[in-house]
Amino acid sequence: MTWLELSVQVDNEAVESVSELLARYGYNGGVVAEPAWIPGDEGPEFSYDPNRPVTLRTYIPLDAQAEDVRQRLEQALWHFNQIRPLGPLQTRQLEEEDWANAWKQHYSIMRVGQRTVIVPSWLEYSPAPDDVVIALDPGMAFGTGLHPTTQLCLRLLETYAQPGLRTLDLGTGSGILAIAAAKLGAGPVLAIDNDPVAAQVAAENVRINQIEHVVTAGEGSLGAGQHMGHWLSGDFGEDHPADASTPPTTPQFNLIAANLIAKVLVILANDLAAALMPGGILVSSGIIDTKEADVVAAFEAAGLRQLERHVEGEWVALVHTR
Numbered sequence: 001m002t003w004l005e006l007s008v009q010v011d012n013e014a015v016e017s018v019s020e021l022l023a024r025y026g027y028n029g030g031v032v033a034e035p036a037w038i039p040g041d042e043g044p045e046f047s048y049d050p051n052r053p054v055t056l057r058t059y060i061p062l063d064a065q066a067e068d069v070r071q072r073l074e075q076a077l078w079h080f081n082q083i084r085p086l087g088p089l090q091t092r093q094l095e096e097e098d099w100a101n102a103w104k105q106h107y108s109i110m111r112v113g114q115r116t117v118i119v120p121s122w123l124e125y126s127p128a129p130d131d132v133v134i135a136l137d138p139g140m141a142f143g144t145g146l147h148p149t150t151q152l153c154l155r156l157l158e159t160y161a162q163p164g165l166r167t168l169d170l171g172t173g174s175g176i177l178a179i180a181a182a183k184l185g186a187g188p189v190l191a192i193d194n195d196p197v198a199a200q201v202a203a204e205n206v207r208i209n210q211i212e213h214v215v216t217a218g219e220g221s222l223g224a225g226q227h228m229g230h231w232l233s234g235d236f237g238e239d240h241p242a243d244a245s246t247p248p249t250t251p252q253f254n255l256i257a258a259n260l261i262a263k264v265l266v267i268l269a270n271d272l273a274a275a276l277m278p279g280g281i282l283v284s285s286g287i288i289d290t291k292e293a294d295v296v297a298a299f300e301a302a303g304l305r306q307l308e309r310h311v312e313g314e315w316v317a318l319v320h321t322r
């Protein structure tokens with residue numbers, strides 16, 4: 001397969017909003033932010049120059065729709081450019097193998113929250129005593145750690161992932177949240193995704209982190225989620241009569257992380273509540289602020305009680321209990 005890389009240079013204040021714009025068009029919502037790195041004395045842990053522009057990249061399959069997608073993105077950037085100046089949209093063709101490596105060139109060690117450090121699996125890092133290190137090769141799955149929703153969840157897991165908690169990471173992507181939960185002491189952890197590519201990437205990252213004895217990664221979903229197609233396909237399984245072929249969900253998890261999209265969280269509200277043990281914690285994100293009220297209402301109707309709410313840009317993360 002051949003891929004088209006779409007990249008644009010932006011100033012630091014525009015990184016978040018333009019990343020989200022690119023994520024709407026790019027494969028699996030993946031966006032790579034490449035700051036103006038300055039190699040420091042600290043090996044691969046570069047510092048960067050905040051006064052120089054950041055390059056944002058996303059990737060789309062070079063198929064019959066590619067030109068249409070490129071034009072729509074160019075138009076969206078044109079509108080943005082009226083408010084805040086941006087560089088021109090640049091394109092580059094990449095073969096499959098180059099694409100996998102393109103991620104790697106622009107991905108560096110990143111600290112999130114108080115203790116979590118995401119380390120690209122091909123880089124060396126000497127952890128501080130309290131660090132929770134997640135070695136990661138996101139490949140083609142969502143979950144590089146760069147997205148605000150992933151970061152919101154990682155910060156919440158630092159509070160809620162306690163030793164001995166039976167944990168579910170629903171929509172695991174690269175496996176990042178499951179691995180964080182396990183490294184913070186939770187376990188056993190079930191990491192599932194209905195995208196077979198993500199499930200494979202997650203399993204590989206679990207292996208890289210040598211926590212196969214704690215985390216089981218695989219293809220799958222929960223309740224009504226089992227009838228859904230790929231999350232970007234628009235197939236939310238709504239044609240399936242409720243629970244016709246879905247076994248009832250039993251309460252089995254003390255902690256659930258669900259960084260999905262709002263619509264999927266609404267459809268899965270009852271299943272998430274049913275899977276949670278009384279007193280258990282549900283950390284949910286992927287909620288765009290305009291859809292937050294729908295998720296809050298669905299969770300309340302499912303008998304969940306809200307404990308916390310966090311916002312980054314236009315993204316919301318919620319904590320509920322049962």
Ligand SMILES: C[S@@+](CC[C@H](N)C(=O)[O-])C[C@H]1O[C@@H](n2cnc3c(N)ncnc32)[C@H](O)[C@@H]1O
Nearest residue numbers: 142143150171172173193194195221225231259
């Ligand atoms: C926003 S990404 C989150 C990835 C990762 N957990 C993170 O926090 O970065 C959402 C993931 O949920 C998966 N997903 C979407 N709908 C799903 C469903 N019904 N069942 C299982 N996984 C689903 C997608 O394939 C995707 O990998």
